[in-house]
Every structure is written in C-alpha cells, then in structure tokens.
Amino acid sequence: MKETSSYIDCEIARKPSADADVRFQTYRLPRKPGMTIQDLLRYIADEVDGTFAFFEHSCKRGFCGSCLVALNGKKVLSCRTLVPPNAESLRIEPAMKTEKDFWPADEK
Amino acid sequence: MQISRERYDVVIIGSGGAGLRAALAAAEQGARPVVITKGQPQWSGGTLSAHYSFCAVLPTAIPGDSPEVFANDIMRSGEGISDPELVNVLAEKAGDAVAYAQSLGVKFDPAEEGGTTPHLGWLAGHTYARAVHVGNAVGRELIRVLLKAVRRAQIPIHAFTSATDLIVEDGVLKGVAAFHIPTGELRIYEAPAVIIAAGGGAQIYELNTNPMEATGDGYGIALRAGVELVDMEFVQHYPTVFVAPAGARGLMFNSGILIPKGARLLNRHGEDFWDKYGVGPLVEATRDVMSRVMSQEIAAGNGTDRGGLYISTRGIDPRELPQLQEKLLHDVGVAPDVQEREVAPGAHYFMGGLRIDVNAATSLPGLFAAGECTGGIHGANRLAGNALSENQVFGAIAGRNAAKWALRQEKNLKAEARTEASVLAPVRELILRSGSTDREAIHPSEGWKHVQSIMQRWVGATRTEAGLKQAIATLNALREEWENRVAARDASLPYNRDIGKALELRNMADTGWCVAQAALERKESRGAHVRLDAPQASAEWTCSLVIRMSAREAIFRKQQRGRVMGE
DSSP: OOOGGGEEEEEEEEOSSTTSOOEEEEEEEEOOTTOBHHHHHHHIIIIIOTTOOOOOOOOSSSOSOTTEEEETTEEEEGGGOBOOTTOSEEEEEESSOEEETTEEOOOO | OOEEEEEOSEEEEOOSHHHHHHHHHHHHTTOOEEEEOSSOTTTOSGGGGOOSOEEOOOTTOOTTOOHHHHHHHHHHHTTTOSOHHHHHHHHHHHHHHHHHHHHTTOOOOBSSTTOSSBOOBOOTTOSSOOEEOSTTOHHHHHHHHHHHHHHHTTOOEETTEEEEEEEEETTEEEEEEEEETTTTEEEEEEOSEEEEOOOOOGGGSSSBOSOTTOSOHHHHHHHHTTOOEEOTTOEEEEEEEEOOSGGGTTOBOOHHHHTTTTOEEEOTTSOBOGGGGOSOOGGGOOHHHHHHHHHHHIIIIISOTTSOEEEEOTTSOGGGSOHHHHHHHHHTTOOTTOOEEEEEEEEEEESOEEEOOTTOBOSSTTEEEOSTTEESSSTTSOOTTOHHHHHHHHHHHHHHHHHHHHHHSOSOOOOOHHHHHHHHHHHHHHHHTTTOOOTTOBOHHHHHHHHHHHHHHHSSSSBOHHHHHHHHHHHHHHHHHHHHTBOOSOSOOTTOHHHHHHHHHHHHHHHHHHHHHHHHHOOSOBTTBOBTTSOSOOGGGOSEEEEEEETTEEEEEEEOOGGGTTO
8 A cells, every 4th residue: 555645636626518617626646757747647647547638749858838737726837837846736727718528728 | 329420621630830830831822721639729739849940051141051061961861861851951941941941930049249240050960050040949939920820820739639540441542530639539630631740759768758649550540541651760869868866757957068178988987988889989970879888788787777877077167057947947857966877768759750751742542751750861860950941941841742742633532431441440449448447448548558568678779680570569469459459548539639649659550660670670780770689780770671461560661871972
C-alpha cells in the first residue's frame, strides 16, 4: 500500500457541451516526478477516463499559448508548469473557450 | 452512421505553412479550395516551431551569394542524393517567398535599426549568411499573416477534421475521406485535386522534438493509396534533446551555441568519449555526426539508465546560456545551477516523403504535395533554415498547379458507392468498435507507446539489419491488429479523443513500417541513415530509394539523382 502522499487529488472541470454548467470531478492520480500540468491532463485522458475530452496542439515549449489553463484559479501554460510538488490537491479549469471538457472551441 | 458530403476544386490536407500558402495560391487561380486540418490553424503544424530562420537569396544578398551557391550548399548537405531540379527551384524561388511574406505583412528584423533591408543571419552549412528572421518566432509570424490572408480570401478551414484516406477509383483521384471529431461524422470531400501538406512524422519516435500532431499522416495516407515516397530512411535527429527530468523531455538543448563556448559530451562514467570515435573535433561536428557518435556511445552501453549522455557546461559562465531557454528549462524542472544535462539524439525532421516533381505533382495524377511531408530536396541531411523556404516555395507551386489541374477536369467525379465503402470501411469499423469491452481491445495510447518504443529502439539514429527486421515484424503485427483490435474506450463519438489518436496510430504504424523498410533496403550509411552493420557510404547507393506500398508489401526502385551535379 502506497502512502497517500504518492497520490494527488485533482479536481478537474468537466462540462458536456459548450453551454452546459461546469461540474468538478475528482481524480486521484499517482504523483510522478517532473510531471507537468499538461502531462497530468493527458494522463487522465489517455489512461484514466476515455470520456474526458482533451486536445493538445502543444508546441511543448511554452511558446504557442494553446495550452493555457487555470490552475487553482491562476492562469498558467500547462506545458511549462510542473505539478506543485507539495500540493495534496489541485483544481484545473480551462482558461480558454471550450466545447466539451478541455476540448478547444473551433473559433474562426 | 452519418456521412456528410461536400465538393471543392482542391482539398488541402494540413494547415501549416505549406497548406495555407497552397490555399492562397489555389484561390488566386480561381479555384475553390478547402483546408482540412486535424487541429486548428493558429496552433497546429511544425511551421509554428520554426524559431529563427527562413533562408533565401534576396536582392540584398551578400556579394557573391546567388541561387547557384545556395543550391550547391543544399546539394552538399544532402550528400549527393538531393534532387537537383527541386533544389534549383527552391534556391531560385526562396527570395520570392520572402517577398511574398513581406507583402502579407511580415516585418523581418532589419539589418540596421529603422531600416527596411532584412538582417541576414548565418547558419552552419551555408556559405553565406542568408537567414531572415523575426525575433525568435519567424514561423509564428508567418502563420499569423498567412492565416489572416486565407480568412480574408474567405477560404474555408475545417478544423478538427482528420483526413483518413484518399478516394481513388481505377487510378483516378476522386477526393478525400475524413473524420470530423467534434460531431463524430464521416465526411467525403469530392475534389479532382488534393494537396497533402500534412507535415512530418517525428512523433513515431519516443524521443522527439515535434508537436504531438506530427504523426506521419501524409505518409500513411499516401502509402495506403499506393503513392510513391522517397528517401524515407532519412530522419534527422537533433543531437542534444533532453531525456530528463520528465518535464523537459523532448526539449532541445542548444548545443550549437554552447559547444563553441566549451561544452563537452560525457558518458555515464563522466568520461569525455568524443575523441575515441576519430571524427575530428567536437566543435566542428555537424548535427548528424554528433547524433551518430552519441548513439554509438549509448549503444555501447555507456549511456545513462534513461538512455542519455551528459552535456557538460562546466566552466561556462551561466550568463552565456540562452536565457529564454533557461527560463523554460527551469520552469519544467531543470535545476538552474545544473552543469550536466542529460540528453540524447531525438527525432526532429523527416527528409523523406512524397516524391514530387518541380510542379509539386506526385506519382498519382491530381495529387500534389508540399512541405515536410515531401521528399527529395534535403536528401540525406537537411541544411538548417530551409524548412520554411521549402514549404513556402512548394506550397505556392502545389496550390497553383492543383488549381489548374482541377479547373481542367470534368466536374462529375463522384466515386462509385462501392469504392467509397471500401475506402471508409477501416475507419467505419474502428468507430463501431468504440466502447468495446473485448478483453483483446487495444487502446490507442497503448499502440502509440508501442510504435514509439519500437522505432526508438530499432529504427533510431543507428540501425542494424536484425533490429530493422524485428521492427518490421512487430509493426506488421500492429498494423494487422489496428484493423481488428484497436478501439476507443468510450462509445460516444463526439469529441472522442481516442478515435483521433487511433487514426494517428494507423499513420504512425504505416510511417514507421515505411522508414524501417527503406532503412533495411539501404545497405550503407549516409547522412542521417546509419547502419552499424554497413558503416561506410557506398557509391552504388548514391541514389534515392523510391518506395510504395502494394498489398501491404514494400515495392522499391532506385532513382539516380545526383548526376546533374558537376556536369
């Protein structure tokens, strides 16, 4: 049995469609050293929850701006922000217009 | 299952520099183009990652420089197998491409403050300084103005739309099949002309410098339609890519700046191994030589547990390090005072791709291609600073010629229902497997890791016959499994990430298979292709390898290219 400190509770904004209300879903995730916020969202999408809508254009170098999210209410580029090493929980919401969960709106 | 249908003159797959430039050129000819992109044009494509340079011979070039000198630089770098005709077009037209970008509003950094003549930066391998730039974001600036012009011209761009296959009937191109992720619907784009501008495929390697979207879609689509590719064995590896810490993995460490200042390469034992390879001093080594030597040192068992080496900046004043990069590295977990950074060669650029002629026409009539997804210009090794030149020059050529071709064709090009059904079948079945509870189901993320690990291990910066055969056998198995077992976890189709990832996986597996097949066939070492079991370049291989897929098998032919050189 691993200690609780090897996990992190993440409150992730979910919404079924562009106009729907946001609700928060909590995922308990294994803490991995060196994980960025974007890695964490990708982990949820690819390994935990097949219903989680997430798309990363991701230049991966803090350059294009497409990965902006709100981490505990503060806007950050998720690809260049590490999961805070001492936080036991965190809350992540989209910071840009989305269509479903974190899937970006197709803005013209 | 819902299928929507639209008709255009030209369908352009990809919204990077090549695709947007092609769209503008097609519209100028009076054709109706559409751009389909699996992402969004403002954030997608490799062009955005071009930080510094756009090489061209301008009217204000340094005395002595000319398109001929530029072309010779490219030919030399390509190690004898670049297509001289394509290279000449690139060298002659790159200046026009820069002028076009200026006409759309790009303001290149001036040589003198307040002046209008662009400053020319020098890059390794170029005889003269000929790189124009905009801060460190020339690619982003280029996409900004191209996109603005495309929108002004009211050219439709369909975002989050993954092209899946070409529709070809009796050798006649009829259009493109696609999947629209937000609605989960299949689409048929009827068109007499198609331009593939889908970028590269370095994401097939576990360690790579590319955006997540670089999954070889253009190669996969072309292979499945029997279209010829060329030079696919040549994948440029950037020598010093971070392997650790995790957050920095895939970022490039600018060894080009730091080695001349005294940075050294060390193995896991802390030994400076460079001199034992007898390839001259490290400061003079080009990227491909560095990648080869580093890969050999790792293969000899002297790499770190994570498969890396160290680049040591001990003795260099920290203020000499590129500061923007340092800030990024610090954010993602590299300690600010570290002197040894763990790096390895990582996949960076595909020299090979769809075989095109000077009209950007491929081996399939009506199909054109431009940008990184094409092959023939860079040969065995790409000269720095030519990716934007290539995508702008050939994007324009592809757009113009695709439009002309389309406007000459008869308008009735609807394929027969059975042709469409057979093209759509694999994707339709993938969609129907969504939410499968079958214990044998393979989820797309597992497939991704599998391809990336095979390619990294057996088809990376150094290769052997045994390893390549192993890779081909494993990839063949995965390509079979894709047809029957790869499935999205969730049954709901709108915004189903897994379906997009599965479609990419199909292209990754086909692209990886093609790279491995070509690498197995070329029994020598040249440029970025290094065979440990055939370490020398061989005169009989001073040619390109053309590959196409037929009934899932590789069909090869050799194409002599370099003969124009020196005649």
